[in-house]
Amino acid sequence: MSVAENLKPETAETILSVNNIEVIYNHVILVLKGVSLTVPKGGIVALLGANGAGKTTTLRAVSNLLRGERGEVTKGNIIFNGDEIQDLTPNELVQRGCIQVMEGRHCFGHLSIEENLMTGAYTRKDGAAAVKDHLDLVYQYFPRLKERRKSQAGYTSGGEQQMCAIGRALMSKPSMILLDEPSMGLAPQLVEEIFEIVRDLNQKENVSFLLAEQNTNIALKYATYGYILESGRVVMDGDAKELRENEDVKEFYLGTGGEGRKSFKDVKHYRRRKRWLA
Amino acid sequence: MELLKQIFVEPFEVMYALPDLLLQTLWEGFVSGTLYSLIALGFVLIFKASGVFNFAQGIMVVFAALTLVGIHAFGVPAFLAVILTLGVMALLAFTVVRVVMKPLVNQPDIILFMSTIGITFILIAGGQLIFGGEPKAMITEELGLPTGASDWEVGGGIVIFQHIDIAAAVIAALLIAGLALFFNKTKTGRALRAVADDHQAALSVGISLEYIWVVVWFAAGVVALTAGILWAAKSDVSFALQVVALKALPVLVLGGFTSIPGAIVGGLIIGFGEKLFDLYWGVPILGGGTESWFAFIIALLFLLYRPEGLFGEKLIERI
Numbered sequence: 001m002s003v004a005e006n007l008k009p010e011t012a013e014t015i016l017s018v019n020n021i022e023v024i025y026n027h028v029i030l031v032l033k034g035v036s037l038t039v040p041k042g043g044i045v046a047l048l049g050a051n052g053a054g055k056t057t058t059l060r061a062v063s064n065l066l067r068g069e070r071g072e073v074t075k076g077n078i079i080f081n082g083d084e085i086q087d088l089t090p091n092e093l094v095q096r097g098c099i100q101v102m103e104g105r106h107c108f109g110h111l112s113i114e115e116n117l118m119t120g121a122y123t124r125k126d127g128a129a130a131v132k133d134h135l136d137l138v139y140q141y142f143p144r145l146k147e148r149r150k151s152q153a154g155y156t157s158g159g160e161q162q163m164c165a166i167g168r169a170l171m172s173k174p175s176m177i178l179l180d181e182p183s184m185g186l187a188p189q190l191v192e193e194i195f196e197i198v199r200d201l202n203q204k205e206n207v208s209f210l211l212a213e214q215n216t217n218i219a220l221k222y223a224t225y226g227y228i229l230e231s232g233r234v235v236m237d238g239d240a241k242e243l244r245e246n247e248d249v250k251e252f253y254l255g256t257g258g259e260g261r262k263s264f265k266d267v268k269h270y271r272r273r274k275r276w277l278a
Numbered sequence: 279m280e281l282l283k284q285i286f287v288e289p290f291e292v293m294y295a296l297p298d299l300l301l302q303t304l305w306e307g308f309v310s311g312t313l314y315s316l317i318a319l320g321f322v323l324i325f326k327a328s329g330v331f332n333f334a335q336g337i338m339v340v341f342a343a344l345t346l347v348g349i350h351a352f353g354v355p356a357f358l359a360v361i362l363t364l365g366v367m368a369l370l371a372f373t374v375v376r377v378v379m380k381p382l383v384n385q386p387d388i389i390l391f392m393s394t395i396g397i398t399f400i401l402i403a404g405g406q407l408i409f410g411g412e413p414k415a416m417i418t419e420e421l422g423l424p425t426g427a428s429d430w431e432v433g434g435g436i437v438i439f440q441h442i443d444i445a446a447a448v449i450a451a452l453l454i455a456g457l458a459l460f461f462n463k464t465k466t467g468r469a470l471r472a473v474a475d476d477h478q479a480a481l482s483v484g485i486s487l488e489y490i491w492v493v494v495w496f497a498a499g500v501v502a503l504t505a506g507i508l509w510a511a512k513s514d515v516s517f518a519l520q521v522v523a524l525k526a527l528p529v530l531v532l533g534g535f536t537s538i539p540g541a542i543v544g545g546l547i548i549g550f551g552e553k554l555f556d557l558y559w560g561v562p563i564l565g566g567g568t569e570s571w572f573a574f575i576i577a578l579l580f581l582l583y584r585p586e587g588l589f590g591e592k593l594i595e596r597i
Contacts, residue, residue, distance in 0.1 A: 065482055070384055094484030106479035108472045119472045122465065123484040168483060 015041045015176055015208045016062065016098070021076035021086075023054075023061050025069065031057045033232040034076070037210075039176070044202050044209040046223035046240065048216050048253060053229040055212035056103055059178045062210070063100035064090050080176070095123045097175035103212075104184060105161040107168070109154030113145050116153050116164050120171030131171070138167045141197055159190040166194070170201070177201075179211040183218065191215065195222045216253040220244045228253070281563070289558035298435025303553050309443040311549020312450040316505040317522070318529040318541035319454065320498040326474040326536050327494040328379065328487075330390045334397040336523020338499060341401045342367060343506030343515045347417060348409040356420035360503075367499030368492075375491045383487070402517065413516035416507060418442065423511060446508040453504055454542060457497065461538075466493060474536070528577035534587030543588060548573045 016039040023032040032054050039045045047055045060066045061073050064086070078086045080098050093099075099120075108116050117138060121131045139146040142163045148156055153164055162182055169177050179198070183191040199222055201207045213219035220226055220240045228236040228249070236248070243249050250256045293300045317339060324332040345366050349359040378393050418425060424441035431437075461467040473480040473490045481487060509519060529548050533540025552572040560568030580587065 063482065065478065068384060068478060068481060089486065090481050091484045091486045099484070100482045102479060102482050106476050106482070108475040108479060110475050111468070111471060115468055115471075118465075119468060119480070119485065120483050122469055172484060 013041045014038045015043075015081060016210065017079045018058065018062060019076050019079070021058075021061055021078065022074050023057050023066065023071055024074050025071040031071070031232055032061065035229070035232070035234055036076075037227050037234065037237070039208055039210050040225075042202065042206055042208055043225060044198065044211065044223045046219040046226040047210060047212040047229060048214075048219060048226055049229035050214070052231070054232045055229055056180055057232075058229070059100055059180050059210065059212055061086075063098065063178050064088060064093055065100060065102075091123060094172050094174075097173065098178070099169045099172050099174045099176075100178040101165045101169045101180060101182070103180035105158070105165045107153040107156075107161045107164050109152065111153055112150050113153055113156065113160070113164055114149040117145070117167050117171050120168035123172055134171060134173065138170050141170070141201065142167050158185050159187070159194070162186060162190075162194055163197075166197070170205075170207075174207060176208045176210070179209055181212055181214065183213060183215045191218060198222060216249070284563050285559065288562065292558060296435065297433040298431075298437050299557075301432055301437045303557050304550065305437065305439065305443070307550035307553035308546065309440075309446060309549070310553070311546035312447050313505055313509050313522075313545075314525050314529050314548055315542045315545025316450050316453070316501055316508070317526040318533065318545050319457070319538065320501040320505070321526055321530055322533075322535065322538055322541045323457075323494050323498045323501065327470055328390075328473075328491055329387060329477075330379070330394060331387070331535075332498065333391060333394040334401060335498065335502065335526065336520040337398045337401045337405075337517075338367075338370075338502040339506040339509070339523055340515070340517055340519045341370075341405050341506075342499065342503035343416065343510045343519070344405050344409045344414070346503065346507065347414045347510075347515050350417050350420065351414075356417055356422075359417075360421070363503055364500065367503060368496050371492050371495030371499055374495055375488055379491050380488060405517070411517065413514040413518075416510035416515055418511040421507065423507075440512075442508075442511050446511070449504060449508065453501065454538075457501075458538065460497075466490075470494065525573055528573035530587070531577040531580050532587055534589045537587065537589035540587055540589030548576065551576060 018035060018037050020034045020036050021032055022030065022034055024030050035054065035058055037045070037047070037058075047058060049055050057066070057071065060069065060071070062078055062080075062085075066072060073086050077084050080093075080096065083096075085093060085096070085098070088096075090100075108119065111119070114135075117135060118131070121134070124131060139149075144160055145163055145167055148160060153161060156164065166177070166179070166182070182194050182198070186194070195218055198209060198211070202209060209223075211219060211223065220243055223240045226237060226240050226243045227234050228243070236243070236246070238246070244254070317335065320335045320338065321332060324330055324335070342363060346359055346363040349362050350356055354362065374397060378397065379390075382390055382393055423445050427438050427440045429436045429438055461471060469480065469485045470490055470493065472483075472485060473487060477487060480490075506515070506519070509522060513519070525548065526545075529541060529544040531544075532547060533542070533544025552569045555572050556566065556568045560566055560572070
């Protein structure tokens with residue numbers, strides 16, 4: 001952490017900063033043990049790590065969906081656009097422009113694609129015409145959704161559902177989207193397509209992203225900055241480019257460390273230790 | 279052989295010989311069917327939006343009717359009394375969500391179910407405390423509901439249509455149409471269906487579950503009040519009415535717990551079925567009294583062979 005401290009992006013204004021939060025589920029299970037991170041305005045920040053590292057929990061802590069899972073933030077604070085947000089309801093948070101796209105897409109299966117998108121505008125108060133315009137904009141980014149607008153979301157493909165989930169979040173006119181595992185269960189080509197759209201949205205609509213991904217390779221390709229979580233702690237962070245070239249990251253997350261193939265038992269002892277103790 | 283004849287031949291001979299009796303029975307079945315539908319609708323609304331099986335729906339019917347009559351007894355005009363009763367139902371919805379639903383959210387279903395049994399007893403006790411336990415007459419005329427009956431001659435006999443029954447069917451149909459419009463055409467209705475589908479996702483797009491719950495509990499309260507008025511107009515306002523509400527259970531099994539059309543069709547099937555069965559099969563073969571259990575046998579058969587009901591939403595699953 002201390003080494004990483006001076007690598008943090010200081011160039012841009014921050015939109016989100018998470019300061020040393022601890023999250024406990026069910027009053028006993030300590031899942032996050034002091035996680036800190038910042039997202040600059042207009043940035044794409046990747047949150048990387050293996051299963052159970054705490055990526056989803058971090059996102060849920062920010063979007064305040066933890067309570068539904070019987071979790072709570074017990075230490076630290078979360079600041080979005082200059083205000084502490086950890087006591088706000090998801091409803092208030094969405095109104096302020098921070099929305100989560102949940103892991104596994106979670107479209108409303110029995111609603112049509114268009115109805116799904118419209119639920120995203122639930123918190124908006126700027127009138128039906130503005131919402132309609134925005135719907136057209138979302139269809140511009142996701143032309144496939146327009147084709148399938150009348151279909152029940154439950155019967156659309158995984159990629160379409162992921163687009164639907166992102167489009168639905170967009171309908172709330174967010175300044176920040178917390179994107180949880182967008183690549184889950186999708187073909188590599190589709191993953192690429194979705195990340196392209198994310199980058200587009202980031203550049204043209206000026207939406208900041210905090211994205212949790214297991215697919216380290218693609219996440220670091222599109223993100224500007226990355227944090228690596230291991231069992232509830234940030235073990236490393238840095239510019240996406242630096243991370244991509246870091247030997248440890250290559251070794252453990254990209255699977256390209258060293259020369260050629262090798263088995264786990266050849267991995268240097270200290271590295272294994274490093275991993276388990278991190 | 280005799281039994282087979284009693285089952286498969288004689289009932290139809292009687293139907294053919296006395297068409298007026300058949301029509302009368304069908305009409306009565308239709309009317310009680312619409313009322314079952316209304317009560318079942320209340321269950322479905324709450325079950326869809328919050329996954330809670332609201333055991334208190336039956337007592338809400340009684341409580342609503344009792345409140346209406348009670349308020350009217352203080353000398354409040356009938357029309358105003360209806361509005362005040364709606365206010366009471368709204369307050370009830372708000373209180374239930376605040377005191378029961380919100381603290382118990384994410385607890386296992388059975389705990390929420392138990393809590394609705396608790397609500398049942400509170401409503402029974404509260405109703406008796408405030409309005410007294412003795413049966414009261416519904417203020418049918420004051421509400422402008424028609425009384426009296428029309429006769430219709432069919433095949434040498436007469437079929438009697440109680441005007442209140444006709445009104446009941448029309449009002450139930452209007453209410454159901456209104457609810458359908460509300461669900462499909464309004465923003466809140468859409469949010470409600472979203473919550474029914476996936477409440478985590480609904481939360482994530484900023485839909486306030488608490489607000490949606492209040493809306494559905496209130497909608498269930500309105501349905502309960504309507505059912506209470508219409509049912510009590512035919513008998514009395516008394517706590518015995520909640521037994522009728524239990525008939526909503528087989529209706530739900532038949533129609534599916536999450537389907538509004540299912541609640542309507544299921545109610546009608548049970549309504550028609552139990553009247554016809556009792557008259558043509560129950561009385562001659564079993565000596566009558568089948569109306570009280572017929573619906574439950576049907577429900578049992580459905581549970582065995584089609585547990586999702588006629589219209590229940592099957593899980594949409596892509597493979």
